[in-house]
Amino acid sequence: MISDSRSAILSRIRAANKLAATAEREREYGAVARDYRIQGSLNDADRLHLFDERIRHYNGTPFYSTGDIKSDIAAILARRSKHTLVIPAEFPSDWLPEECHFIRDENLTKQQLDGVDGVLTTCTLAIALTGTIVVESSSAQGRRAATLIPDYHLCVVRQSDIVELVPEAIRRLERIKHRPLTFISGPSATVDIEMTRVRGVHGPRTLDILLI
Amino acid sequence: MSIHVGNAETARPFPDAARAALDDAQLRTNVRNATNIIQAKRNNMTAELADWEALRNAAHAIKTHTLRYLDVYLEQFEANVTREGGKVHWAADADEANQIIARIIADRGGKEVIKVKTMTSNEVRLNECLEAQGITPIETDLADLIVQLGNQDPSHIVVPALHINRTQIRDIFRSKLPLHELGIEDLTDDPSQLAEAARLYLRHKFLTVDIGISGANFAVADTGAIVLVESEGNGRMCLTLPDVLITLVGIEKIVPTFRDLEVFLQALPRSATGERMNPYNSIWTGIAPGDGPTEFHVVLLDNGRTDVLANGEGREALNCIRCGACLNVCPVYHQTGGHAYGSVYQGPIGAIITPQLQSLEHSRTLPFASSLCGACYDVCPVKINIPEILIYLRGQIIRENQRTVAGKFDLENMAMQAMALVFASSGVMTTAEAIAKLAQNSFVHDGVIDSLPAILSGWTNSRDLMPIPEQSFRQWWSQRRKEQ
Numbered sequence: 001m002i003s004d005s006r007s008a009i010l011s012r013i014r015a016a017n018k019l020a021a022t023a024e025r026e027r028e029y030g031a032v033a034r035d036y037r038i039q040g041s042l043n044d045a046d047r048l049h050l051f052d053e054r055i056r057h058y059n060g061t062p063f064y065s066t067g068d069i070k071s072d073i074a075a076i077l078a079r080r081s082k083h084t085l086v087i088p089a090e091f092p093s094d095w096l097p098e099e100c101h102f103i104r105d106e107n108l109t110k111q112q113l114d115g116v117d118g119v120l121t122t123c124t125l126a127i128a129l130t131g132t133i134v135v136e137s138s139s140a141q142g143r144r145a146a147t148l149i150p151d152y153h154l155c156v157v158r159q160s161d162i163v164e165l166v167p168e169a170i171r172r173l174e175r176i177k178h179r180p181l182t183f184i185s186g187p188s189a190t191v192d193i194e195m196t197r198v199r200g201v202h203g204p205r206t207l208d209i210l211l212i
Numbered sequence: 213m214s215i216h217v218g219n220a221e222t223a224r225p226f227p228d229a230a231r232a233a234l235d236d237a238q239l240r241t242n243v244r245n246a247t248n249i250i251q252a253k254r255n256n257m258t259a260e261l262a263d264w265e266a267l268r269n270a271a272h273a274i275k276t277h278t279l280r281y282l283d284v285y286l287e288q289f290e291a292n293v294t295r296e297g298g299k300v301h302w303a304a305d306a307d308e309a310n311q312i313i314a315r316i317i318a319d320r321g322g323k324e325v326i327k328v329k330t331m332t333s334n335e336v337r338l339n340e341c342l343e344a345q346g347i348t349p350i351e352t353d354l355a356d357l358i359v360q361l362g363n364q365d366p367s368h369i370v371v372p373a374l375h376i377n378r379t380q381i382r383d384i385f386r387s388k389l390p391l392h393e394l395g396i397e398d399l400t401d402d403p404s405q406l407a408e409a410a411r412l413y414l415r416h417k418f419l420t421v422d423i424g425i426s427g428a429n430f431a432v433a434d435t436g437a438i439v440l441v442e443s444e445g446n447g448r449m450c451l452t453l454p455d456v457l458i459t460l461v462g463i464e465k466i467v468p469t470f471r472d473l474e475v476f477l478q479a480l481p482r483s484a485t486g487e488r489m490n491p492y493n494s495i496w497t498g499i500a501p502g503d504g505p506t507e508f509h510v511v512l513l514d515n516g517r518t519d520v521l522a523n524g525e526g527r528e529a530l531n532c533i534r535c536g537a538c539l540n541v542c543p544v545y546h547q548t549g550g551h552a553y554g555s556v557y558q559g560p561i562g563a564i565i566t567p568q569l570q571s572l573e574h575s576r577t578l579p580f581a582s583s584l585c586g587a588c589y590d591v592c593p594v595k596i597n598i599p600e601i602l603i604y605l606r607g608q609i610i611r612e613n614q615r616t617v618a619g620k621f622d623l624e625n626m627a628m629q630a631m632a633l634v635f636a637s638s639g640v641m642t643t644a645e646a647i648a649k650l651a652q653n654s655f656v657h658d659g660v661i662d663s664l665p666a667i668l669s670g671w672t673n674s675r676d677l678m679p680i681p682e683q684s685f686r687q688w689w690s691q692r693r694k695e696q
Binding site: 017025028029033034036107111143170171173182190193194199 | 242245246249250253262263266267269270273274277279280281282283284286287296302303304308352353354355358371373374377378381403404406407408410411414415418419435437443444445446448449452453463468470471473474475477478485487488489490491492493494495496497500502503504512514518519521522527
C-alpha cells in the first residue's frame with residue numbers, strides 16, 4: 001500500500017516532467033546563477049560592530065570580555081541574579097566561577113532542565129548581518145533541549161567565529177551539516193498579536209552574549 | 213483519490229463570502245492594521261539588501277530546477293533520511309496521510325499530540341481525523357492556539373490569527389484558558405501578558421506529551437535534513453522533547469542541497485515577518501543519538517501536487533515557500549481578509565494553488581478574485597508570476613464553462629462572443645461605435661455613465677463609466693492623416 005503510493009507519485013512526477021535528461025541535472029544545477037553576496041566586505045572591527053548592533057536590535061545583550069572569562073561570566077550571572085545553570089558535558093571547567101552552581105548535562109530530564117535558572121554554552125559561529133548565533137548538537141555545545149527549556153541563555157562567542165553574511169555561515173557549516181543545528185536570533189518572540197514582535201514565549205526569554 | 217484542501221470543496225463562492233467579510237468593519241480594520249505593519253517591515257528588510265533581486269533570481273532558479281528533477285531529489289532525500297535513522301512514508305492524498313499519521317500515534321498508544329504550525333496538516337484536515345480517533349491535537353503556535361481555542365479558521369498562511377486583535381484574543385483566553393489554575397488573575401490585552409499566558413498554559417504539555425507533529429519549511433535532498441523556521445520556540449519544543457516526531461511535508465518543499473539554504477534562509481524571514489532572521493531555525497537529519505526523539509517519521513504528501521506539476525502553465529505555483537508576502541500586499545486581501553478565500557491557502561497564492569490542487573473542480577471563483585495589479589509578483593521572493601497564472605486559470609475555467617449548454621448561453625459569455633465579433637472587423641467596429649454613441653445618451657449624467665441597467669449594473673454599482681467620446685481615436689487618427 002505504502003510502496004504503491006511511492007511508485008505512483010514518482011511515476012506521476014516523471015510523466016509530468018516528460019524528460020529523461022537526468023544526466024543533465026548536475027550541469028543544470030551548477031548553472032544556477034548565484035549573483036548574490038557570498039563574501040562579506042567588512043573588516044574585523046566593523047563586523048563586530050554590526051553584530052553588536054543587530055544582536056541588540058532583537059533584544060539580545062552583548063558583553064565584552066575583560067580577558068578573564070571566568071570573572072566575566074561571574075559578573076553577568078550576578079547582574080542577572082542567576083545561580084544554578086546547566087552546562088554541556090564538555091564545557092571548559094576553567095571558565096566556571098565558584099560562586100555559581102553548574103550542573104553538567106548528562107541526560108538530565110526535561111523536568112530537571114525546567115528547574116534550573118539558565119544555560120551556559122558556546123556556539124559554532126555567529127552571523128553579523130542578522131544578529132544570529134548557530135549552536136550545534138555536540139558534547140561541547142549541548143543538546144538542543146538544554147538551550148531551550150531554561151529561561152535564560154548565556155552564550156560565549158569567539159570574535160573570530162563571527163562571519164558577516166548568511167552564505168558565509170552556511171558554507172562554514174557544511175562540514176557539520178548532518179548534526180542538528182539551531183540558529184538563534186534574539187530571545188524567543190512572537191509576532192502573532194497584531195504583527196508586533198513581543199519578546200519571550202517558549203524559549204529563553206533572556207539571551208546574553210559574551211564576546212571573547 | 214481523495215484530494216482535500218481544507219474544506220475548500222464546500223466553501224462558498226468567493227464573491228458571496230467576500231460580501232459578508234466586507235460588512236465586518238472590525239475585521240477589515242484588523243486586517244488593514246496588521247498587513248500595513250508587516251508590509252512596511254518587509255519593505256525595509258528587502259530594501260536594505262543590495263542583492264535582494266539576485267536572491268530572488270537564485271531562489272526562482274533553484275525551485276524551478278528542483279521541480280524538473282523532483283523524482284530524483286525525492287529519492288535522494290528518502291535515502292538520506294533512512295540512512296540517518298528516520299522512516300519515510302509516501303501519501304498519495306489527504307486520507308492516506310491522515311491514516312499513516314493516525315496509525316503511528318495509535319500504535320504507540322498516544323492520546324495527545326503537540327503540533328507546530330503546519331498549513332499542510334490543515335490542508336489534509338489532520339486534526340479532524342485525529343479527533344475522530346480519540347487523539348487530541350494541541351496546537352502550540354500562539355496564533356494557531358488562538359484560532360483553535362476560538363473555534364475559528366486560519367485567515368493567513370503565516371499569521372493565522374491576523375484577523376483577530378489583542379482585545380479579541382484576551383476575550384478568547386479569558387473564556388477558554390484555565391487562567392486561575394495558571395495563577396493569572398487579571399489578564400489584560402497587553403501582548404506580552406497574552407504571550408505569557410500561552411507560555412504558562414503550554415509548558416506542561418511540552419514537558420509531558422510524548423508525540424510531536426510538525427510541518428517543514430524545507431526538506432534538503434543531499435542531507436535528508438528538515439528545516440523549520442519559527443519565532444516562539446514552540447517548534448523547537450515539539451521537535452526535540454517528544455520521543456516520537458512525525459513531520460508532514462508536501463513534496464514540493466524539497467531543495468537540492470544544504471548550500472541552497474543560504475538563499476532561502478534570507479528570502480523567507482525577510483518576506484514573511486519582515487525580520488532579518490526569525491528567532492529560531494532548526495535543521496535536523498533523522499535521529500541524533502542522545503539528542504531529541506528516538507523515532508522520526510517523514511510523511512511525503514502529494515495530494516494533487518503532481519497534477520499541478522503536469523500543468524505546464526500553472527506548475528510554477530509549486531515554487532511557493534509560504535511567506536505570505538503576496539497576501540499582505542494584495543488590495544483584495546486587504547479588503548476581505550483570508551476567510552473569504554474558503555481555503556487554508558488564502559490571497560493571491562491561494563487563488564492559484566487551491567483550485568489547481570483540486571484539478572479546477574472546486575474553488576473556481578478564486579482565480580477571478582484579483583485585480584491583476586501585479587503587486588503579488590513584485591514581492592514574491594521566488595518570483596512566481598501569479599497574475600499570469602491567474603489569467604491562464606481564468607481562461608481554462610471559461611473554456612470549460614463554454615463547453616456546457618448553460619455556459620454557452622450564459623449572458624456574459626454571449627456578450628463576450630459578440631464583443632469578439634465586433635473587435636474582429638473594423639467595419640463592424642465603426643458601426644457598433646455609432647450605435648453605442650446613440651444608445652448611451654439616456655445614461656449620461658454630468659459627463660459620466662453612473663447607472664446601467666440589468667447585467668451591466670455590475671460595473672456601475674461601484675464606479676462611473678466614461679461615455680464613448682464624440683470622436684474616437686481611430687476617427688481622429690484617420691482625419692489627422694488626411695490633413696497631413
